[in-house]
Amino acid sequence: MKILISGGGTGGHIFPALSIANAVRRRCPDAKILFVGALGRMEMERVPAAGYDIEGLPVAGFDRKRLWRNFGVLWKLWKSLRKARRIVREFNPDIAIGVGGYASGPVLKQAQRRGVPTLIQEQNSYPGVTNKLLAPKADAICVAYGGLERFFPADRIILTGNPVRKDLEECRLSPEEAKRELGFDPGKPLILSVGGSLGARTVNEAIAASLPLIAEKGAQLMWQTGRYGADHFREVAKEYANVKADTFITRMDIAYHAADLVVSRAGAGTISELQILGKPVILIPSPNVAEDHQRHNAEALSSVGAARMILDRDAVAELSGEISELLDSPEACRDLSARISAMAMRNSDEQIVDKIIDIIQQ
Numbered sequence: 001m002k003i004l005i006s007g008g009g010t011g012g013h014i015f016p017a018l019s020i021a022n023a024v025r026r027r028c029p030d031a032k033i034l035f036v037g038a039l040g041r042m043e044m045e046r047v048p049a050a051g052y053d054i055e056g057l058p059v060a061g062f063d064r065k066r067l068w069r070n071f072g073v074l075w076k077l078w079k080s081l082r083k084a085r086r087i088v089r090e091f092n093p094d095i096a097i098g099v100g101g102y103a104s105g106p107v108l109k110q111a112q113r114r115g116v117p118t119l120i121q122e123q124n125s126y127p128g129v130t131n132k133l134l135a136p137k138a139d140a141i142c143v144a145y146g147g148l149e150r151f152f153p154a155d156r157i158i159l160t161g162n163p164v165r166k167d168l169e170e171c172r173l174s175p176e177e178a179k180r181e182l183g184f185d186p187g188k189p190l191i192l193s194v195g196g197s198l199g200a201r202t203v204n205e206a207i208a209a210s211l212p213l214i215a216e217k218g219a220q221l222m223w224q225t226g227r228y229g230a231d232h233f234r235e236v237a238k239e240y241a242n243v244k245a246d247t248f249i250t251r252m253d254i255a256y257h258a259a260d261l262v263v264s265r266a267g268a269g270t271i272s273e274l275q276i277l278g279k280p281v282i283l284i285p286s287p288n289v290a291e292d293h294q295r296h297n298a299e300a301l302s303s304v305g306a307a308r309m310i311l312d313r314d315a316v317a318e319l320s321g322e323i324s325e326l327l328d329s330p331e332a333c334r335d336l337s338a339r340i341s342a343m344a345m346r347n348s349d350e351q352i353v354d355k356i357i358d359i360i361q362q
Helices: 011-027 044-048 065-091 104-113 128-136 166-170 175-181 201-216 230-239 252-258 269-277 290-304 312-328 330-341 346-361
Strands: 002-006 032-038 051-058 095-098 118-122 139-145 157-159 190-194 219-223 243-246 263-266 281-283
Touching: 002 011, 002 104, 002 230, 002 312, 011 032, 011 190, 011 269, 011 346, 032 044, 032 065, 032 190, 032 252, 044 051, 051 065, 051 157, 065 095, 065 104, 095 104, 095 128, 095 346, 104 128, 104 252, 118 128, 118 346, 139 166, 139 175, 166 269, 190 201, 190 252, 201 219, 201 230, 201 312, 219 230, 230 243, 230 312, 263 269, 269 290, 269 330, 281 290, 281 312
Parallel strands: 002 032, 002 095, 032 051, 095 118, 118 139, 139 157, 190 219, 190 263, 219 243, 263 281
Antiparallel strands: none
């Protein structure tokens, strides 16, 4: 069995891709798996570190604000299509899987041209342009939200959920044990703030503005600042004994289990992790993503009472109030936890592998 997996750019694309590959390897140890990513993006490091081969394409995203810059983007796309055609021809996969991200489009397009079966894994509640263009010729489209018949052929949609990292579910620490492991007081509430590996400026600014309130409530904060502005926000955190600020949290499994409340962007992968773990969350969707998909993701939860949502423009002014209300109301947190947990779709990676094998054996 030869499987080509393309996409990446962010952890939200890479982690599902690796979860699918790991599930294939568990089921079919002799399967040959090749990844295709975008040169210079994080998959070029993360995928080899996970033990898989990867090829890079010189592809880049379109600049929607400065259209004149897209001449170079089109040149890179042409070169990427040529390289993707060579990769598909030489690797000769039994199936090509696209998880979203810049590299996914050229690879799946060339696979479809050569008659290779394709499967799309769409993480978001509002799909991007590339997946909408590829969907008519895809053999299957695995999704995490209902109602996507508006965008995709209904007879090829399979509701599987998003694959999540196995270590999150395998962690057996109690919240108190997890807090001790991270150096926090197990008897006090802990807030976890995550904005992605690069960081989210608005989330960090809103957290910084909320620090006095968090201290006043006797709560604790584990703050992943990301790379951008990390030095500044770590200096701000030093003024508070109840706060630990790090550029990146390596043991997210322990951090999630320790958290009583999460503040986060609304990436599809993060939301799936929060659903699996049943964590009450305040979502601050990024406005700087294609098709405003993070707002659609957040609304899919907030509209049914499974999360609180604050728009990016309101976050600095409103976050402390939301935190205060939830810290004062354990009942509200329990309700959020129950509702988000009810949305969880488990064993997504295994369901996707079932479909991959089914397509190959047809």
